[in-house]
Amino acid sequence: MKPVIFDLDGTLIDSVPDIQAALNGVFTAEGLAAFDLPTVTSFVGNGLPTLVTRAMAARGVEESQHERLTADVLAAYTADSSSRTVIYPGVVAALQALRAAGHPLGLCTNKPESAARVILDQLGLTGLFGAVLGGGRLPVLKPDPAPLHHVIAELGGGPAIYVGDSEVDAETAVAAGVPFLLYTEGYRKTPVEALPQQAAFSHYDALAGLVAGQ
Structure with a gap:
């Protein structure tokens, strides 16, 4: 998978x-x-x-x-990194479904890795990911493709799929040569149709089907 x-x-x-x-x-x-x-x-x-x-x-x-x-x-x-932070609707169920189907899961963020790991722990998400990479571990950040390639390698390599919400994420996927699925309810500033993507979704109920289609 x-x-x-x-x-x-x-x-x-x-x-x-x-x-x-x-x-x-x-x-x-x-x-x-x-x-x-x-x-x-x-x-x-x-x-x-x-x-x-x-x-x-x-x-x-x-x-x-x-x-x-x-x-x-x-x-x-x-x-104090999570008292006001919320997980988007459907995220946990979608991640659990992907793991149950055999997909290794990774996280690739520009947030400082120490802060990202604290948040994952506090929100109960850490155990869902086989690899986590944040800002500070490599000398570059997204949209440089190196962080994404690094996470893919940590998960065992091979073709992968990247899921993000922003222009930076879309650029990263293109630079890395990885199919991109766009979550439309995040922080992007550009119209959905203007971003390179394989598909876009507004609720995580749709994610498993989109991943299966890649």
Whole structure:
């Protein structure tokens, strides 16, 4: 059975409220204005350092503060990363069905790996995945294909399927030469029809059938 690899934020979970809380906690302590939820959502997708860069640019913060603020946001987020986060409807049942059918499952996210593993543990998802890779383990992030190729290799190699919600995920799949299934209820900014994909779905009830068709 083909491995199926998933993105995390915006694909399996809606995590922006916790990201917003961590970011705003750090920025308001610096005397900076807080961000609303849509703005934080627009920052998500290319990893925490880029998210902080975008937030700093929006508030006119000097680049010299980036390393410190990124560390502070990561610490705040790791300390409270799931109290406001929810798993999208149907995700757990879909993952269990794919595993029962024999598909190895993996996770490939730009979220710092330490934070991703904490969230998976707290939400009870860790045991569903045979491989987990987050930001910081490799020197590159998605849309570079290396992280996705790494997860596929950890799952035993061979043809695989990638499931994600965003432009970054679509670019990653194309770069890796892997079929892409697009979850439409996440954080993308581009119309569904404008993204390269084998199929799109709005509820996880549809996923097993789409995977079987690849």
